[in-house]
Amino acid sequence: MLRFQGKAVMLPDPSCLKKCGDVDIVFPFGIGADCAMEGFNLDCNKTVDGSSHITYYHNAPLMNISLLHGQVRMKNYIQYRCSNHSNGNIIDGSWYLQLSDTPFTFSEHLNMFTVFGVNTLAYMIDSINVLGCLAQSWPYNNLSARDGFCNGVGCCQVALTRNMSYYDVDFSERYKSWISMNGTNRSTTEDAEYCGYAVMIEAAAFEFRTTYLNTTVFWKENAGRVPLILNWVVGNETCEIAKEKAASYACVSNNSMCIDSTNGPGYLCNCTEGYHGNPYLPDGCQDIDECAVNVPRPCPGYCTNTPGNFSCPDQKPPSSSRSGTVLLVVGPSIGVVIAVIAITCTYLIRERKKLADIKQKYFQQHGGLLLLREISLKQGTAFSIFTEADLTEATDKFDDKNILGRGGHGTVYRGVLKDDSLIAIKRCVSMTNEQRKKEFGKEMLILSQINHKNIVKLLGCCLEVEVPMLVYEFIPNGTLFQFIHGDNGCHNIPFTTRLRIALESAQALAYLHSWASPPILHGDVKSSNILLDENYAVKVSDFGASILAPTDKSQFMTVVQGTCGYLDPEYMQTCQLTDKSDVYSFGVVLLELLTGKMAFNLEGPEDERILSLRFLNAIKEDKLMDVVDDRIKIDTDTGLLEEIAELARQCLEIVGERRPAMKDVAEKLDRLSKIMQHPWVAAQPDPEEMESLLGESSVPSLEMIGTANFSMEKRIRGLCKG
Incomplete structure (x- = not known):
C-alpha cells in the first residue's frame, strides 16, 4: 500500500513556491512544509556557483512535471566502470534509486535499460526482476558497431517490466577484464582509457555513437546525467473506489474528472474537455476561451465563448441585400461542404490503406x-x-x-x-x-x-x-504461486499434492528438454508460470517466451531477464541460457513446495530474503527441518523430506554441469511418488528397503558447499536488496 493512500487531501499554502529554476511547481507537488501532497515533496537548491536554482526529487534533478500525463522528467545518474592502463585503476560509478512506497514508478514504455561498451555485461535489479544485457565486442556474428544502432554489438537495450520502483545496477566481473577482437584476446586495460556504461534512460533521448566506445565522451557530453521518465499516480485504488472516499479524493476542482492509471494501481485527475489548469486545486480547472486561443478562429464569422465550449451564432445581414447574400453564402458553402466531404473521404481511405500497410509490414516482419x-x-x-x-x-x-x-x-x-x-x-x-x-x-x-x-x-x-x-488455452484455477502464497491460497496443502505438482512440473520441463523436436528451453520457470486446471493438475505456461535450444554453444543472449530468487547465477555470468538454467529455477520451485515460503521476500530479514540461499545455509548447518513447512513435516516421513531436499540441493548447484538433467529429476520424483503409495511409508520404512526401491542411496551425504560457491548467490542477494 502506498503511504499516502486514504489520507485527507491537504491543500497548499498560498505562500508556497510556484517555480524553482526552470521548473514550474504545480500541486500535488510542492516545496516546503504544507506545500505538497504526501509523497510529492521536492527540494529547491542553489547551483554550485549560486547563480540559479535546481529542483530535486530526493537526490535527482527534476526537469519538468506533467499533470496531464502523470509524469515527471528527471536526470538519472550514469553508471560506469572505467579502467586506466597507465595507473591500473578501475573506477566504478554507481547509485541506486528507491521509489518503493512512493507515488512513482519508472515508465516501462518511455525508458530503456541501455548498456554500451566493449564486452560490457550489466544488470539492473529491482525488488523482484533482474534485467540485463551484453554489449558484444565487434565484429560479432558478422555485424559491426554502427552509429544509431543499439542491437547487441557495442550497445544493447532491454525493455523495462511493469511497475518497477527500485533501480540498482551492477557490472559482471566476467566481462570487465578481457575482450575478443578479430579472434585475439586482449585486455580491456591495454587502452589508455576504457569505459563501459549502463543506465536507465528515456528511449527518445538516446542515440548510440561508436565514439562512445572505450572513451568518456558519453559521460562528458551529458555531464554524468541523462533524462529519465517517471510515472506517478495519486492513491492506489481505482476511480470508482476513490470517489467514495470524499476526504481523500484528489480531484477537488469543479469541471475535473478521474482517470484510472494505465501504468498500474492508482488514478490521475484531469480537467474535463473545454477546461484547463490544475484539477488537484479547488477551482483549478478554468474555462478555455476557444474563440481567443484558436488560430484560425473556430467560426468563420462571429464566435461566442461558452462554459467549456463555444458557439457560432448566425450573422444577420442587412434586409436590403438578404436574398443576394443568401445566394452568395449558400453557393460557396455547398461547394465547401462537397470539398470537405471529398477531402475527408480521401483522407480516410489513405489512412485505412496506411493502417493495412503497417499491419502487413508487421505480419511479414514477424515471419x-x-x-x-x-x-x-x-x-x-x-x-x-x-x-x-x-x-x-x-x-x-x-x-x-x-x-x-x-x-x-x-x-x-x-x-x-x-x-x-x-x-x-x-x-x-x-x-x-x-x-x-x-x-x-x-x-x-x-x-x-x-x-x-x-x-x-x-x-x-x-x-x-x-x-x-x-x-x-484458458486455465481456470490460477497459478501455483497463488495456490501456495496467495490470500485465497490453500495454505494447508498435503505433502502428496505438493509432490504430485512437483512431479508433473518436472515431467513437463523434461519433455521440453529431451523429447520436443527441436529441444526447447523454458527460460522463466517459476511458480507464477505453473498454472492449475479445474482438477488442480499442472499446466506449465509462458513457454512462448522461451527459446529453441541453441545448436552452437557460442550462441549468447544479449538480453538477460529473470525474476529475483529464480535466476540461475551461471546464466547471469555467461549470458548462456541452457537446460541447466531451467533445472536451477525448478529447484527453487521445489523449495517453495517444501517450505511454503516465497522464492524472494523483500520484507523479510536480510539473511532470509532469498529462499535458495537460506535453504543452502540450513543444509550446511544441518538444520533442514528449520525451513521445512510445519504443516507437512508432522505427517510426512523425515526420510522423504530429506530426499526432496537433497534433490533440490542438487538442482541448485552453482556450476550448471553438476546439476541433474530435468528427466533425471522427473524420474527421481516419480520414484518418491511411488514410495508414498506404499502402505508401509507411514510406519517409518527401513532405510535399506527404501534404498532398494529407489535403486540408490535414500539419503546421500549432503555435500557442504564452500564459501566460494556462495559468492555469486551473495552477490545476487546484494543486488536484490531493498
Whole structure:
C-alpha cells in the first residue's frame, strides 16, 4: 500500500513556491512544509556557483512535471566502470534509486535499460526482476558497431517490466577484464582509457555513437546525467473506489474528472474537455476561451465563448441585400461542404490503406508468410493466426477487468471468442532482437505442436501488431504461486499434492528438454508460470517466451531477464541460457513446495530474503527441518523430506554441469511418488528397503558447499536488496 493512500487531501499554502529554476511547481507537488501532497515533496537548491536554482526529487534533478500525463522528467545518474592502463585503476560509478512506497514508478514504455561498451555485461535489479544485457565486442556474428544502432554489438537495450520502483545496477566481473577482437584476446586495460556504461534512460533521448566506445565522451557530453521518465499516480485504488472516499479524493476542482492509471494501481485527475489548469486545486480547472486561443478562429464569422465550449451564432445581414447574400453564402458553402466531404473521404481511405500497410509490414516482419507456408504444408495443424480485431473483440478492447495477470514479459487477458470458447491472450511488452522477430512465426508453429498434458496449449498468435500477441488455452484455477502464497491460497496443502505438482512440473520441463523436436528451453520457470486446471493438475505456461535450444554453444543472449530468487547465477555470468538454467529455477520451485515460503521476500530479514540461499545455509548447518513447512513435516516421513531436499540441493548447484538433467529429476520424483503409495511409508520404512526401491542411496551425504560457491548467490542477494 502506498503511504499516502486514504489520507485527507491537504491543500497548499498560498505562500508556497510556484517555480524553482526552470521548473514550474504545480500541486500535488510542492516545496516546503504544507506545500505538497504526501509523497510529492521536492527540494529547491542553489547551483554550485549560486547563480540559479535546481529542483530535486530526493537526490535527482527534476526537469519538468506533467499533470496531464502523470509524469515527471528527471536526470538519472550514469553508471560506469572505467579502467586506466597507465595507473591500473578501475573506477566504478554507481547509485541506486528507491521509489518503493512512493507515488512513482519508472515508465516501462518511455525508458530503456541501455548498456554500451566493449564486452560490457550489466544488470539492473529491482525488488523482484533482474534485467540485463551484453554489449558484444565487434565484429560479432558478422555485424559491426554502427552509429544509431543499439542491437547487441557495442550497445544493447532491454525493455523495462511493469511497475518497477527500485533501480540498482551492477557490472559482471566476467566481462570487465578481457575482450575478443578479430579472434585475439586482449585486455580491456591495454587502452589508455576504457569505459563501459549502463543506465536507465528515456528511449527518445538516446542515440548510440561508436565514439562512445572505450572513451568518456558519453559521460562528458551529458555531464554524468541523462533524462529519465517517471510515472506517478495519486492513491492506489481505482476511480470508482476513490470517489467514495470524499476526504481523500484528489480531484477537488469543479469541471475535473478521474482517470484510472494505465501504468498500474492508482488514478490521475484531469480537467474535463473545454477546461484547463490544475484539477488537484479547488477551482483549478478554468474555462478555455476557444474563440481567443484558436488560430484560425473556430467560426468563420462571429464566435461566442461558452462554459467549456463555444458557439457560432448566425450573422444577420442587412434586409436590403438578404436574398443576394443568401445566394452568395449558400453557393460557396455547398461547394465547401462537397470539398470537405471529398477531402475527408480521401483522407480516410489513405489512412485505412496506411493502417493495412503497417499491419502487413508487421505480419511479414514477424515471419507471417513463412508461418502460413508451414501451416499449409502440415495438414491438420491446429494453429490459428488471429487478427488484431479478433483479439480486441474477445477482450472487450483489452479492458482491465479481463486482466488475469501481469509479468515481466507482458500482460495476460481473459478472452471469449465468437464460438464462446475461453482463451488467454498474452500481450507482450517488447521484442528488441531483430533475428527473433524474423524467426517468431516459425518458432510459434514449433511450440504449437507441443502436445503434453502438463503444458498449456498454444492455440495461435497475432502477427499484425508491433509486438506479437500469443493465444493460449484458458486455465481456470490460477497459478501455483497463488495456490501456495496467495490470500485465497490453500495454505494447508498435503505433502502428496505438493509432490504430485512437483512431479508433473518436472515431467513437463523434461519433455521440453529431451523429447520436443527441436529441444526447447523454458527460460522463466517459476511458480507464477505453473498454472492449475479445474482438477488442480499442472499446466506449465509462458513457454512462448522461451527459446529453441541453441545448436552452437557460442550462441549468447544479449538480453538477460529473470525474476529475483529464480535466476540461475551461471546464466547471469555467461549470458548462456541452457537446460541447466531451467533445472536451477525448478529447484527453487521445489523449495517453495517444501517450505511454503516465497522464492524472494523483500520484507523479510536480510539473511532470509532469498529462499535458495537460506535453504543452502540450513543444509550446511544441518538444520533442514528449520525451513521445512510445519504443516507437512508432522505427517510426512523425515526420510522423504530429506530426499526432496537433497534433490533440490542438487538442482541448485552453482556450476550448471553438476546439476541433474530435468528427466533425471522427473524420474527421481516419480520414484518418491511411488514410495508414498506404499502402505508401509507411514510406519517409518527401513532405510535399506527404501534404498532398494529407489535403486540408490535414500539419503546421500549432503555435500557442504564452500564459501566460494556462495559468492555469486551473495552477490545476487546484494543486488536484490531493498
